Amino acid sequence: METPFSQISERLNNRRFTVAGNPHGLSDADTIFQYHVEEGAISGTYQGGRVRSGNLIGRVTGPATIELLYHCSTLTGELLAGWSRGTVGVDDAGSTTLTFVWGWLSGATGDGESCYVELVG
Template identity: 45%
Template sequence: MNLNNRKFVAVENKNGLSSNETIFCYFQKGSTITGKYNGGAILEGSIIGKQTSDSQIELLFQCLTKDGELKVGQSKGLITKDQSGKLALKFNWSWLNGDLSDGKSEYVEIE
């Protein structure tokens, strides 16, 4: 499963900053994953990571919030596909600065 040119939005994100107003745009070449995101509480964000198996990914992410806060975190995720062929992402993540909290989040692919 490849994330190249796919967009996602959060459907669940406890303790996190992203919301259903945050759009994530992913790009992938081989196992290398990059991305950008913004919207909601996030002014700008970027992602770098790798696909470790057909359905598993590891990401580092950073963002600047609309409140001017810089945040950085890490996540491990699972890629799944629904019956219509749309992808979904499920993450266990943690902040690497600030309060060092962690959480779980789920994202669905959008057009």
Template identity: 30%
Template sequence: MINYNNIIFNPISNSENGEVDLSMQFVYKQSGNIVTCTYSGGRIRSGQLIALVDDKGCLDMRYHQINIQGEIMTGICRSTPEILYNGKIRLHEKWKWTAGDFSEGESVLEEQ
């Protein structure tokens, strides 16, 4: 199992309908198979995620955030890890809003 505790991820791509800004940082914490994170920046005033990690390092995630318009946005995400040549982790994410327009998107995060 991948241990995500204290790993910092930076977004490197995101679908246009997403709110994550490429300058943001996500600091993951892990206890057992539970992963959590808080984040903010860009179009997001405050956000949190919680996930279960499986034995392959995949994350089954739920997130909620307040954007700069003052709206509460929620969603689900499935993140699949890729171990890069330098040993760092890249997360390939498929997500869907469970608020707003209920659209779907994809993003990629990479370990700092």
């Protein structure tokens, strides 16, 4: 039986992503995100570029939508935390894509939009 989070679990669980566009954010093309999904609960890690170490938690909110809370330490010693709401999609090549609106909660100010693409191989 397919549940509201089945498609997202299939598209995110144990998959890695990199930045395709994040003009106002901290992560860049050298930052790698690894996601895990279990029964609608999302967890993950990220690092690379200016990010020394980061973690995220979240939940599936619809057939193609998620929301996340994240925090990280940077190479310069900053501690940052934020929120995001995202859409899970598929590009023309069949790779999973993520598109987010996001904002900082602690350690920085501002908000933005970003997009990510699955690392295949």
